[in-house]
Amino acid sequence: MLRAWLRFVCFFVVFFSVAVVGGKGLIRLLYPISYTSEIGHWSLSAGIDPYITAALIQVESGFRADAVSPKGAVGLMQIMPETAVWIGARNNIPVETPRDLLDPSRNIQLGTLYLAYLLERFSTEAAALAAYNGGQGNVSRWLSEGIWDGSLETAHQIPFAETRTFVRKLQFTTQFLRLVHYGQW
Secondary structure (H helix, E strand, C coil): CHHHHHHHHHHHHHHHHHHHHCHHHHHHHHCCCCCHHHHHHHHHHHCCCHHHHHHHHHHHHCCCCCCECCCCCECCCCECHHHHHHHHHHCCCCCCCHHHHHCHHHHHHHHHHHHHHHHHHCCCHHHHHHHHHHCHHHHHHHHHCCCCCCCCCCHHHCCCHHHHHHHHHHHHHHHHHHHHCCCCC
């Protein structure tokens, strides 16, 4: 009984808020994008859609700059330190220690450069996102062996469940953020 009452109260509060504040305004308050200037700057300079970068940050770290995964991925875009050193060397950006990746601007800079590299290397956005999560070698193998064609429509064929979910979640989150925060960049 209490659950039903709480659901009703929550529904009423949301309904009232939408009526008074406006739906999009409320949703923007519930789903904010942090680091907008850094996301816009580094995404656009790398030729990346800023909404993809924002979605990737939302999915990977929930906009927590100090996030560190159990596997060792660091920062907003959850970059592995070895990947950061590699992408930094390719772009003349020194990466001294994994702590460098805790700096939001540096993390977004390296993450967008890495994503730009993956988008150039793979034929589709879905394949690039799969490589970001599941590794370049795995995605190359899946594509060359015909296990997956690299499209979002066939993402259910991605062998790794985590990567399958990641690609779908990223596509949804990108579209959601683009709709809610339209005109941000």
